[in-house]
Amino acid sequence: MPRSARSFADDLRARSDDQLRTLLRARPDLTRPAPADLTALAARASTVASVRRALDQLSAGHLRVLEAVLVKDVDAAPELLGASKRHVQSICRDLWDQALLWRSPEGCRPARAVADVLTAPARLGPTSRELGVPDLSEKALTAYESLTGAAKSAIDRLRWEHPRASFDGPAAADVLSELVAAGLLVRTDDDGVIPREVGLALRGGRLYRDGIEPPVPPDGGQVAKDADADSARAALDILWHVESVVRQWDSAPPRVLRSGGLSVRDHRTVATSLGVELGLAAFVTELAYAASLIANDGDFEPSWLPTAAYDEWADRDPADRWAALATAWWASGRAAFLAGAGTTQGTINVLGPDAAWPLMRGRRQDVLHALRDVDPDVPVAVDYVDAVLRWRRPLRLPAGAPTHAADVLREAAWLGITGRDVLSTAGRALVDGADPAEAMRSAMPAPVDHLLLQADLTAVAPGPLTADLDALMRESAEVESRGGATVYRFTDASIRRALDGGRPAGELLERLTVASPTPVPQPLEYLISDVARRHGQTRVGTAGCYLRNDDVATLDAMTNDRYLAALQLRRIAPTVVVSPAHPATVLEMLRQHGYSPIAEGQDGHVVRVGDDRRRAPVPRTAQPPTLDSVSDGAIDQVIGHLRRGEIAAGTRSARSSGPRIPSTDPTVTLALLQEAAADRAAVWIGFSDVHGELHRTLFHPRQVDGGRVTGTVGERDETRTFSIHRISGVASE
Structure with missing residues (x-):
């Protein structure tokens, strides 16, 4: 790490271009929009929103080291975590790279907003000083041994899990009084809290029961054979399922619910027609939707119809079709497994808005990355994937929160991304960003041309x-x-x-x-001949329309059939009947009642009715909003912009009194003013007056509310109120 700096901003200014690239890759939200200079970058990197986003990406090991620094300091972190000093130093370097730690003259310190986000590091309570009580940590173990059984049981449940608890009822009140008298708890308005020093002493000086090592992956004792063959079979099945659903909806499109989505009845119809469970039917339907093969046609009475993209997709070879589905699933923010679940608003419908889950894309990728990091051909259990997810995303997945790893793994198996509980070759290519079609093409059996x-x-x-x-x-x-x-x-x-x-x-x-x-x-030859003999005897034309048949008895049966009364059939010749209905309607009703008609054109030749099939517009691909990454070229542009802004800010500062004031966006401005108001600290601000002219002044903010900040300026402490949008930048005194 570099030498110590006077402030967090100076720490960032001292970084090289390569170190800034590392920071911006780890925290891409800092690049959008590009900060004016390094002072503005420091201001944005220290906001609560940006720090919270960075902490969400930390693994449990990195988060625990950061918590140890919050609780004591870097030197005490190895002892607090039961880890080697070298390992802790390596993690501290990573945290410094992400600007979550900085080198102060007193040692490594967390960025200011880290404490605002991690208000209870390692599930420890406030310090004795914050609670206004003396530090009794040295007597904590002795006091613990003297507790009654009920009080000892209560403190055992609290010390590792949560520092604060409510005590309701006479018996619980007696326990609370005993713990307060022993100095292990501090009574507050409606509950009791364990002081941080006491909680740490009760834990034996450790922050966690375990250390900072990730879950151990399964060994190679079991090897999954023929995983790619199993994956290819699943891929062919999912292709058949998707094609079946889309073809079915091409001829009989289901209605779109008023609230959006597919009705429960239509969902069950899909499951019945495919002969599968409701969960797989929901997945197939959502997969076709994610790949833009089906969509809402946007009609006055909207229906779910195939799109033009389906016609193009259907003409491709099986491997390319599968790759399109797998890529769409990989990038989708929808969770098919939520379909059918009950909420306070009702049941979640397939294709409905409630089946969208913004975190699904990241969760799906986390699960498959956990499989990729295991040795190939080694089966992975759901329990291990759960443990890895909780380790890699401890803030997003605290104890008790569902990981949905089993749901993701089930969908991956249905799709053919996994086979026999391992990542297939095609699935590994998908995760690594390679072409999954080529890998699946080599795994799929060659098509046969015989029956x-x-x-x-x-x-x-x-x-x-x-x-x-x-x-x-x-x-x-x-x-x-x-x-x-x-x-x-x-x-x-x-x-x-x-x-x-x-x-x-x-x-x-x-x-x-x-x-x-x-x-x-x-028998098959006879079946085809018999159906063909009866097929096409009745012909439907376009003259409003007409029906003609040389078999007078068949026409008599049609005109006297009460189920065809809606067609208003009327005989105009012994072998000709007319109807005011559309030819397609007549064809459909006659076929439903077993008359087997065919359509003919004005020249008497057989034509196909319905060739010009309706298609829904291809929806825009709606990806979940993400700031997961930024290109190297964009990072280089931001760094060049920062360096130029730093030179310009230095030139302006040399011509004016006070420090240089960077240009900060309103979010950063608001955060800095709130921090200054809380600390009763003065800051330099740049602002524009009613005429649009820029000024600078030393300002003492007192209250920030409703897009305005109120405070005092000048030696006379004149009270002024500024609108946040008129403040161009903020700098520390």
Whole structure:
């Protein structure tokens, strides 16, 4: 570390460009917007908001060393933590790099706002001096041994967990009186508090039961085999699930709730259609939404529809499609596992606003980084990931707060980022910022171009099918089971669906014949021929519309069918019936009642109705707000700006009385004035008058409230009130 400095600002001014780069990388919020000079940087780095953000990123080891410095000093930290002096010094250097410690003439000291954020370091109470009582720490152990059982039990529960407690009831009041009489507790208005010195003595001079070492990772006793193969199988499953949901919503889009999101009924419909649990159904739906494959169409009666991005995504190969989903999940700020949970406002719906959780992106990345730091092929238990998260984010995850590590790991397994409880090769590439598609492409089995057709109207795909064959089977068959092989079943409805889509029966038979190494079974051939014979007898045109059929009996059945009364069918010729309804409506209702019509154009040729499918607009990718990082180029620009500002400030200071006053933004100005008012200290301020002219004066702030600061200026202590927005900068006297 450098030599001691007179102040925190001088400590920052003495840093080299490389040291400033280290600081700005660790605390990127200091760069936005760029400070005017190093004095302004010091002011911003010492604000409560910036310090709190920096402390949130500290691991438990670094936080405990900082707490030890707060409780005593750097020299006492090794003894307080039971750690080696070299280890503590290394951590102190890291804390100095982040401007959370600075070198004062009296030794290493925390930045001023650290004490404002860590009001109870290591869960210790206020000092005896702050409580206005004498220091009785030397007699604490003796007094502890003389306590009754109830009082000793109470102090045992408090000394490591919390310094303050309420004592309600006669028996508890007697315990409080005993502890106060013993000097172990100080009575306050409504509770009792353990003085810091007494609490430390009761702990045996240690801040924590354990030291400053992170959780021990699992050893290599167990090795997960075929993790990449398991990951690839999960990736193919999730692709199939996403495609199934989007295709289903393409033909029957669900409504958007008035409050946003998907209704519980539609959520269950998705789970039933996929044959999965509600949690996986919610994850698949949220994943498609995160990848911009589905969106709110914004109509007068809005629905969830596929977007144009889905059409582009569906044309890519499986590895690229999976990579798009994995990348969207990695960057998403939504928590699918919250769907179905109850709140005071009601149930959280899939795709609803309450399923968004700003911390989800960071939590997801913390979990996968914990897996990456373990030896490859070593399975990791949820308990270890929980411990790592609490160690790396002690302020965000105090004891008792849920980590949701199990939820993240379950989603990672569904997506194929992990396999057999280890990070797959593709998952490791995603975490490291490499291309996950290439890693997944090598893990996925090669697509097959053949089917095993069975006489019981089923077909077995021995692996993932080629794109053309997969599209054919989606059109003409239903998935009966999935696994290492996929079993399809041909039905009347599935064959009719293929014919409705414009695929002729002859072409369907030909494609199945080419794809099967054995002849097409006779039952399947008969099924296709029978459905084709009945298919297309009734034709719907666009003249308002009309229906024509050479089978007069079929037209008689239609006109007399009470379920088709809404179509207002009217015969105009023995083989022609007209309806005022739209052709698409007529087609849909006739198909629902088993008449198997097809559409034809004005020239009598078969056409497909609904080819021009509605698409929702592709939503903007809404990433959670983050200040996680800043580029090296931006840091170099900020440092150059700081150096130039420092030179300009020095020139101005040489021409005027008093110290140089940096330009500070309103947030920093407000924080500095509040600190000066609390300390009854004078500061130099630069301000603009009603004419816009700049002035400087020595100011004694007394009260900061409502965007204004009131205090005294000049030798006569004249009371003045300034608006915060008129103050251009603040500097210590």
